[in-house]
Amino acid sequence: MAEVVTKGTGKVERTADRAEVQVNFETVGTTRNEAVELLTGRVASIEPALGRPGVEVRSRQLTVHDNWDGQQRAGSRAAQQYVLRVDDLTQLDDLLAALVAAEPTWLNGPSWQLADDADAIREAQREAVADNRRRAEGYAEALGGRLGSLLRLSDGDGETWAAEASAGRAMAAYGGSVGDAPRMDELNLEAQQIVVTVRCTATWVLLS
Known part of the structure; x- marks a missing residue:
């Protein structure tokens, strides 16, 4: 097979x-x-x-x-x-x-x-599976065949999912006097975007 x-x-x-x-x-x-x-x-x-x-x-x-x-x-x-x-x-x-x-x-x-990343992980998992299927269908078509059923699905490819700030900011230590303390609203410390990434590997039946 x-x-x-x-x-x-x-x-x-x-x-x-x-x-x-x-x-x-x-x-x-x-x-x-x-x-x-x-x-x-x-x-x-x-x-x-x-x-x-x-x-x-x-x-x-x-x-x-x-x-x-x-x-x-x-x-x-x-x-x-x-x-x-x-x-x-x-x-x-x-x-x-x-x-x-x-x-x-x-x-x-x-x-x-993120206080609760469960929903984001599930959505990323759905996207990862859909990405797998699109790739598999493309290979099957390139080989002149059809994509069959899913045989195996494994989480990751040696890496776990990661949550990371896409444009995080850090505030350096401040050593001035109290009177020189910066205004926080001038430091642009709004909440940043978190990117949740899921990877998976899938094995499919290739039909002729």
């Missing part, structure tokens, strides 16, 4: 409805306790902003260590890194403004996501 094997791709775009932001604060003190006390005061101003509806703290990671100059201890450093998820994008500009005003060591984001 003759067979034809094709690989199809389906791509679907959706507008992101979730964002992730990573931010880090660091302080230096003569002792570990002093560094931690300074850090506590530094992050206290942003904690109210993190409790807003639609904003979730996915993780808080504290790091405290000594600094060394050769063999000599040269004070201590404390750092706290946050991973924030924003499900209500109307809160994003105000959240970023509050973070920037607190003068973080670095801030990265937003990275754009």
